[in-house]
Amino acid sequence: MTHPRFFGYGSLVNLTTHEYPDPQTATLKGWRRVWRHTSIQEPAFLSVEPCDETVLLGVTAQVPHGDWVALDERESGYQRKDVTHLIDGAQMPTAVYEVEARHYQAPSVNPILLSYLDVVVQGYMDMFGDEGAQHFFDTTHNWGPVLNDRADPRYPRARKLTAAQTATVNEYLAKLGQPQD
Template sequence: MPVNDPAFFGYGSLVNLATHAYADPRPTRLAGWRRVWRSTTLRDAAFLSVDPAPGVTLEGIAARVPGGDWLALDEREAAYTRIDISETLGLDCSAAVYRVSDRFTLSDPNGHMILRSYLDVVVQGYFRVFGPTGVTAFFDTTEGWQVGVLDDRAAPLYPRAQILSDMETAQVDHHLRRLSVPH
């Protein structure tokens, strides 16, 4: 992989390496951003996004985009705007993070719950890359849990749903209870 290929910073489902085949994924930290559950006009479920947040650091993965061909990733992240974070991320290449586009954001999150099948994918990725402490950090550096969780685990609505191990399922359930997330 050429060194000059750009990279993306994944902080949600892109941390789960089973959901994509981007090259050279590696654990990375991004300073100055916080995850947030965002309600949009695009669907009735919440999207995971990021907002600037001085003093907060997120764990995630950085992976290369071969030849700078962003088309497939931009399609996957169609609700998002790609933001240049090259100077912030500090890699040897240009880098971007995806943030839910302001044009789709709703000010009232009512009725836009978090899909458990999506949350399962995110937590599985964090558990496999960062272990239990990474899962705890994910929950602690994410805002907007008050929207609640729609339990679609038995019939997943998220198109890239994964089957979790008992340990991964326990991680999701433990942190939802710890944060008193409605479901």
């Protein structure tokens, strides 16, 4: 039996946040990662948008029996897009989640939750090493204010980072003018 797949580029890269089978590293051509400020929730969403010159590292995993209900619920506010032809070596239909344009607001209105960012960067570091963190920050656009909620995480799938992972996130945020010390 064949199972469709999703391409994760944010929290889905952190394999401790889900149990979807057969996770594999992958690349998505022609899309870049962006922070989206929306009318449907206060924190900014991490999303993607078409961009010819970018290749994103990420993870694909199976959606057993094509049952998208649970993943669609987790990714509410997003719409699924078929990107099978843009995934290197894709042998099964593969989708990516993109925030629906009708929800966009002006940039820098909604904060980026540090508890969410930590989960994403931890996933990239676990899957791709230090180069994964570098890749994430280099290929993510529309940075806005970061809300330091580490002490009382607002992100429901928050994870504890190692001291080295925390230092890496803080270092990159400082380079963006968002010190977290």
